[in-house]
Amino acid sequence: MKFEFKNCDGVLQGTLIAPVLEGMGVPPRLVREDKEETLARAMTAQNFTGKKGEFCTVLMPTGLCVTLAGVGKPEGAVETWLQTVGGTLATVLKSVRHKEVMICTSGLSDVKVKTATAAAYLTFGLGLGAYSFDVYKTKKKETPEVELVRILSSDPESDETAFESLFAVLNGVYEARDLSSEPANMLPPAEFVEAVKALKMKNVTLKVLDKKQMQKLGMNLLLTVAQGAAEAPYLLIMEYMKGKKEDAPVVLVGKGVCFDSGGMNLKPSASLTHMKYDMSGGAAVVGTLHAVSELGLKQNVVGLVPLVENMLSDRAAHTDDVIQSMNGKTVEIANTDAEGRLILADAMWYGQETYHPQTLIDIATLTGVMKYVFGSQYAGLFTNDKGLGSALKKASDETVMDQIWELPLHPDYEKMLSSDIADLSNIGKGGEAGSATAAMFLKNFVADGVKWAHLDIASVGWLSADKPCAPKGATGFGVQLLTQYFINRENA
Numbered sequence: 001m002k003f004e005f006k007n008c009d010g011v012l013q014g015t016l017i018a019p020v021l022e023g024m025g026v027p028p029r030l031v032r033e034d035k036e037e038t039l040a041r042a043m044t045a046q047n048f049t050g051k052k053g054e055f056c057t058v059l060m061p062t063g064l065c066v067t068l069a070g071v072g073k074p075e076g077a078v079e080t081w082l083q084t085v086g087g088t089l090a091t092v093l094k095s096v097r098h099k100e101v102m103i104c105t106s107g108l109s110d111v112k113v114k115t116a117t118a119a120a121y122l123t124f125g126l127g128l129g130a131y132s133f134d135v136y137k138t139k140k141k142e143t144p145e146v147e148l149v150r151i152l153s154s155d156p157e158s159d160e161t162a163f164e165s166l167f168a169v170l171n172g173v174y175e176a177r178d179l180s181s182e183p184a185n186m187l188p189p190a191e192f193v194e195a196v197k198a199l200k201m202k203n204v205t206l207k208v209l210d211k212k213q214m215q216k217l218g219m220n221l222l223l224t225v226a227q228g229a230a231e232a233p234y235l236l237i238m239e240y241m242k243g244k245k246e247d248a249p250v251v252l253v254g255k256g257v258c259f260d261s262g263g264m265n266l267k268p269s270a271s272l273t274h275m276k277y278d279m280s281g282g283a284a285v286v287g288t289l290h291a292v293s294e295l296g297l298k299q300n301v302v303g304l305v306p307l308v309e310n311m312l313s314d315r316a317a318h319t320d321d322v323i324q325s326m327n328g329k330t331v332e333i334a335n336t337d338a339e340g341r342l343i344l345a346d347a348m349w350y351g352q353e354t355y356h357p358q359t360l361i362d363i364a365t366l367t368g369v370m371k372y373v374f375g376s377q378y379a380g381l382f383t384n385d386k387g388l389g390s391a392l393k394k395a396s397d398e399t400v401m402d403q404i405w406e407l408p409l410h411p412d413y414e415k416m417l418s419s420d421i422a423d424l425s426n427i428g429k430g431g432e433a434g435s436a437t438a439a440m441f442l443k444n445f446v447a448d449g450v451k452w453a454h455l456d457i458a459s460v461g462w463l464s465a466d467k468p469c470a471p472k473g474a475t476g477f478g479v480q481l482l483t484q485y486f487i488n489r490e491n492a
């Protein structure tokens with residue numbers, strides 16, 4: 001789908017969607033078009049006042065087909081509200097039977113935003129909501145899909161410029177959603193690496209460590225998770241070094257389990273569904289790196305994605321196995337389904353030894369229990385640094401979808417990870433505080449002085465029902481949040 005910003009002075013033909021604020025009547029640009037008051041009369045006849053969720057489709061005497069979409073009144077931050085409005089319009093797009101459609105923004109001309117423009121935010125939300133993943137559908141849809149969206153505005157140049165940076169983020173979200181939607185047979189670790197290479201990100205140096213190289217480095221936790229699978233593991237490294245040479249980079253680490261069967265602690269059938277998206281943290285890191293590079297931010301950012309499959313075979317790790325991690329600590333694998341933390345631990349340690357970051361952020365579909373805590377509303381944030389926590393919270397508040405909520409890292413959770421035989425167990429005792437003990441496990445692999453945040457996105461990586469700015473399926477959670485974090489950092 002392409003987006004084009006156009007001056008709204010010309011003749012209007014074809015299909016047009018117009019958001020209408022509650023109680024504001026026909027948008028000014030359409031009043032001009034509405035010589036015979038067709039729209040005004042249709043609104044009255046259908047009792048359309050512009051409330052959220054109201055729609056009214058009208059054929060004008062000129063042949064122009066207008067769908068008025070009620071959007072209510074701005075709520076909360078205007079920027080995110082506009083994105084939700086855009087997402088709502090995306091649902092209207094799905095019922096349009098034309099390849100081109102116009103969006104009339106004149107009904108929103110009184111809605112003022114501080115950065116970017118109202119039309120740009122609306123278009124961003126529209127893009128987020130219009131995503132679909134149908135590469136494997138061989139049967140063409142009977143109705144044509146919208147290919148071009150013309151956004152009519154009074155200042156298309158400003159909108160175009162404002163949308164450019166939002167488009168970089170949108171593109172990153174799409175890439176993350178694409179990667180997470182790919183089934184495991186299509187996207188094992190090696191293909192994930194190829195897919196990222198194919199993105200040809202500007203100013204991003206890609207490096208890939210293979211099994212042999214990881215063996216030399218002692219990344220045994222990662223390799224142990226991978227050993228049951230026929231697919232070889234990789235550590236994908238993305239370096240974007242456009243900041244000052246002397247500035248330590250921010251290191252992002254994203255969980256890249258291309259399929260999580262649970263291993264010997266095999267998941268029950270229902271829990272195996274969608275376990276292809278267990279690499280969504282990794283996908284978010286890829287999308288973020290791409291967005292950051294497109295935005296040309298003057299920062300040093302390194303993205304790491306440990307890529308494995310967690311499978312069951314005669315070579316798979318046993319429960320009770322004791323493995324020495326890259327940082328020397330020994331880990332008892334009390335549960336092979338708690339594999340994410342194992343691969344992250346080695347990748348995080350590698351990231352710190354190699355890049356000496358001040359800030360380390362990991363993002364992972366780590367614990368299923370997050371869904372019980374938050375539904376699909378929030379991801380969990382755990383951090384050892386208040387400042388980093390508030391910076392992430394601020395960035396999160398500026399996004400329409402990527403909401404986070406901080407959970408505590410009480411020191412006593414550490415005791416729950418004790419093992420009779422090794423330095424650490426990979427799960428907490430008694431199944432209590434599953435998300436916090438997982439976070440605490442990771443904290444064992446954070447070097448002294450490093451500011452670290454852990455985002456558990458198991459609750460939000462995949463939706464079973466549509467939301468305005470995220471159709472059901474993979475959400476690309478994290479790309480907006482992390483990119484906004486870097487944008488704010490740039491402006492600080």
Ligand code: BES
Binds near residue numbers: 338
């Ligand atoms: N990938 C899962 C977590 C998950 C579950 C993500 C559902 C998305 C949806 C993770 O590797 C896992 O299996 N975690 C275990 C931890 C447990 C063994 C302590 C879990 O959540 O049950």
Ligand code: ZN
Binds near residue numbers: 262337338339
């Ligand atoms: Zn697991």
Ligand code: ZN
Binds near residue numbers: 257339365
């Ligand atoms: Zn997992």
